[in-house]
Amino acid sequence: MQDEKVDGWEPKIIAFLCNWCSYAGADLAGVGRFQYPPNTRIIRVPCSSRISPLLILKSLQRGADGVLVSGCHPGDCHYLSGNYVARRKFAILNNLLEYLGIEKGRVHFAWVSAAEGKRFAELITEITEEVRALGPAKELVKKPD
Amino acid sequence: MKNPYIPLAMRAEKIIIETDDKNIKTFSLSFLNKAEESSFNYLPGQFVQLSVLGEGEAPFGIASSPTEPGVLEFTVNKTGVLTTALHNLEEGAIIGMRGPLGNCFPLELFTGKNIIIVGGGFAFTTLRSLVKYILYHENRSQFGNVTVIYGARRPGLLLYKDEFKQWEARPDLEVYLTVDKADDGWRGKVGVVPNIIKEVAPSPEDAYAVVCGPPIMIKFTLPVLRQLGFPPERTVLSMEMKMKCGIGKCGRCNIGNKYVCQAGPIFTLAQLNELSGEY
Amino acid sequence: MKEMKIVKSELASFLDSLTSEYKVFAPVKRDGFVAFQEIHSGGEALLDYVNSKKPPKEIFLPQSEVLFTYRLGGEGLGIEEPTFEDKPMVIFGIRPCDARSLVILDNIFNSQEYKDVYYTNKREKTSVIAIGCNQPSSTCFCTSLGGGPFSPEGSDLLLIDIDQEYVVQAVTDRGEKLVKKHSQFRQVKPRGLSLMQKVTQKAEALIKSKVETGKVKTKLDGMFEDPFWDWLHEKCLGCAVCTYLCPTCHCFDIADEATDRGGRRLRIWDTCAFPLFTLEASGVNPRPTNKERMRQRVMHKFKYFVDNHNVAACVGCGRCIKECPVNLDMRAVLNSILIR
C-alpha cells in the first residue's frame, strides 16, 4: 500500500533552487565535500519568485514526496526584490496547503546563500529525513481512475 | 467491427528536411504489419490522423500517391504540440496512423478535363499526391492539360524541390514556380500566387481549378479565378479545420452542417458557398 | 403494445432480481442531488424525483473514457484496447426525455460508416426502463421536441405511476422479455388503465412551455449572418454547464496522458463553448468569440442536427435552463429566433 513504508522505498525530493544563491550554495556543498542524502533532484531556476504554486503541486502530483523551494536571503536577491515577492506568494500557498490538510513537511521553503554550502547539506539532510518520516506522498498523487 | 480509434503502427523509414528554416519535414512511413497495407486504400486528397503516443494525434493530408505503393508520405510543418513531437522523432521511430479519412479530389469529374493546380506555401501536400496520381503513366491519358502554379514566400520555403525540377522538364505538364521575394539563384517567377495566375491566365474552358494554400492566398486567389471564368462548381478547395476524431463524431470541424473530416476535406466552391458556416 | 402492472411494494424485489443478472443503474441521492449510479439492491433506487442533475448519457459516454492504453519499449505501438464487460446492463428510472436522448445519440455513435464501439457496446447490452413524469417541472418542454412526459421512444419498458402501482408498457421485444421473465409483473385491471389515462393527461397539461421548434429550423436556415447573434451571446459566460449537463451534447476531445513507460489515450467531454474547442495550433480560430460559439451551439442543436438526422439535438429536459448561471434560457432563445 501507498500508506505503508515500502521496503527499499526512498523519498524523491524536488528542489527548485535559485541560480544566484541556493544553486551556488549547492555547488559549494559539493566543492566542500559536505555529504548529504542523494534523494534530491535539483532544478535550477532564475529566481525563487519564478516558482509558481503550480510547479510545486505538479511535482507532488507526479511522484515527488517532497518539494523544496530555496532562494537568496532577504536583501540578497540578484533581482533586488524577487525573493520578497516570492515570500508573500509562498506564505499564502503554505497556509493554504496546510489548511486543506496536505501534510506539513511535504513542501519546504528556505533561504540559502552562495556561501552556505554546509548549511545546504544540512538542510537537505533534514528535509530528506522529514520526508522519509512521512512516507510516500499521498494527497495529490495522481492515480488512474 | 473494427475500432476506428485504434491507430496502426507505422515506421518512419525516412525523414527529410524540406525547407531551409527546418520547420517542414517530410516523413516516409511504411506499415509495420504488411497485411494492414493491403487494406489501406486511398486516393489523392484524403488524410490520416498521425499519433505520437503520449503527445496526441493530428490530421495530415497524404502527400504520396496510391500509384507508388510501399510508403505513405506526409509533410509536417512544426506548429503545435504534435507536430513538434513528430519533428523530434528520428528515422526508425514508430508512429501511429488512423485512416484513410475524408473524401478525395473529385477524380471522376476531372476525367477528360484540363486541371489547374494552385498551391501556396506548406499546403502543397495533397496537391502533390494529385499531381503524382495524374502523371502516373497509366492515368495521364485520362486527363487533359495540367498546369501547376505553386508559390512560397522565398525559394528556401518551397517544398519538393527535386520533384518540381523533374516536373518542369516534362512536356505533359506546365509548371510555374513563384516566390514573393527572390534570392540570387532564383530562376522562376516573382510575385504572389494570385498575380501569377492572372499572368498565366489559364483558360477555364473544360477546366477545373484546384486550390490549396494559406487563408490569405485563398482569399485573393478565388476572385482571380472567378474573373478568369472558373465557375464555383469547377473550383475545388481542400479545407482545414481542427479535428480530433476524424470520423464525424467529436463535433468540432463542421462548416455549417457538414463535417470537414467526413464530407470533406475536399469541397467545390459551390458547395462551400451553400454551407453557411465558419472557416 | 401490451400493458401490465407492477405493484410498488414489489418493485424493489424486481430490481433485486435484476441485480444478479445485470449491472443496474438507478437514480440515487448523492451529495444533495440525484445521480444515476450502480445499485446493488432494489431499495437503493430513488423513485420520487424530478430528474438527475447530470444526464444518464454519462453511462454510455462517460466524461472521460480510456480509448486504449499503451506501453512503450515493445514491438510496434504497444497498444492494448480495453476489454468490454459482458454483463448486460439496465438503466432503471430514466425519464422519457433522457431515454429519447439515447436514440438521438445513436445517430452519432452508431452511424453507418463508423461505429463507436465504446458507446455501442454499452448501449446494445442495456435495457432501458423509464418512469413517466407525473410531475413535470416548469422548465420541461419535451412536448415541443417530439417527446412527452410518457414518450416511449428509447425505452424498453415504460412505467407509469398510478399511485399504488405502475402500469408497465413493454415498448420493445427486449422489454417484453423482461416482463415475461419476472413474476412481479401482473395483468393490469381496466381501472388501472383508466387511472393511467387520467395521470398522463394531467401531466401533459402541466407542461406549459411550448416552442415551435419546427419553425425554428426553417428560420435558422437563413439566419447564419443575422445580427441576432451579435447580442444573443452577450451575457453568456462561455462555461460548459449547459453542454455538459445536456443529455444530447456529445462533443468530445481526445487527449493522451503519458506516464513513465506508457500511458493512455482518453476521450473527454468537450464543448463548443470553449475557445480551445476549435483553436488550431497555428493560432487561427474559426470561432474566435462567444458569438460564433453560441451560434454553433444553437445551430448544431436545432439546424445542423435536423439537416443530418431529421431530429433536433434537444429533448427539452430543461437542465440547461435550470442550471445556467446567468439564466440564459434556451426556450427564450428559440422564441426570439421565431420572431426574427
Added chain:
Amino acid sequence: MPDTSVMIRDTAKKLLDEKRVDLIIGFERGTLPLRSTPCFVRRSEETERLIWNASCENNLARYLRGRKEKVGIVAKGCDTRSIISLIKEKQVAREQLFIIGVPCHGMIDRRKIEARFDGKEILEADEETERLILKGSDFTEIVNKAEFLHNSCNICSYKNPVIYDILIGDRVEEEQGIDEYEEVKEFEAQPADKRWQSFTNEVSKCIRCYACRNACPLCYCQECFVDSPQPQWIGKTTNLSDTSIFHIVRAFHTAGRCVDCGACDRACPMGIDIRKLTKKIERDVKELFHYQAGVNLEDVPPLAAFSLDDPQQFIR
C-alpha cells in the same frame, strides 16, 4: 420613496439620452422564479427592462473587460469592489465607467430554498421588503428573506457600494460584529485528514465546466493554466488529483483580488463550496499583509508589493 427599479431605469434612460454612456449593464426579469438575468441596454426605450430585486445575484463586473465604449453599470457593494480590483489591475478605466451604485440587502440563494422545500418546485415567487411569498403547485408559503441569503451575503460588510457615480436609494446599515471567517475557522478546527477528505469530497463533484472561473470578474488570464497545451499542466479529466490542483491554483490566483462576491459559488452547478478556499486566502491576505481587496483605489495589490518585515516563520 420611489422604487429602486424605477430609479435605475430613470438613471439609465438619462445616461443614454444624454449620451454619457453607450451601454447600460444591469438586470432584467429572469425566466424562472427567483431569477434575474444580466441585461445589456443600448437604447433609451429599452431601459424599461431594467429591474432590481433580491435575485440580482450575478456580479456584473464580469462583463466590463475589453470594452471600448462608455459603460453604465448597475453595481452592488461587492460588484463595486470587483470593479475597484479591475481598475487597479488596469482592466478597465475609471473614466470609462458610470457606476450606478445600489445598496444591497443580500441576495437570495435559491439552492437554500430548494433544499427547504425538498425538491418541490417553486412556480411563483413574490418579493416583499422582508419576505418572499412562494407558490408551488399545491402550496403557498411565506418565508423570511433573511433566512435564505447566500452565505457570502450573510457575512457581508460592504452592502453599500464602495465607489459610485450615483447612489440609488438609501444607504443600508452595515452589520456590525459579524465574524466573517466563522466557516473558515470551523474548517480549520478539524484534523488535517478530515480537512483533506472534506476538500476532496467537494472537488470530486467538479465537472470541469469552468463556470466558477468564467463567472469570476477577476479570473481573466489570457490563457488559463488549465487551457495551456504546452506544457499541459494538468489533465483534462475529472481525475481527483487534477480537479484538486485546478481548484487550489484557481483559488490561489484570486489572492489579493477576491472580494468574496460569491460569483464562483453561485455559478457552480454542482454546489461545490468554492468559497471555503477563497475565503481562507482572503483572510490570510488580510492578516499577513493587511490588505483587503476592492475597498479603495489606492492600496497596492499585495502580490505586487512586499514589505521588508513580511512574515517568514515558515521559511528555513
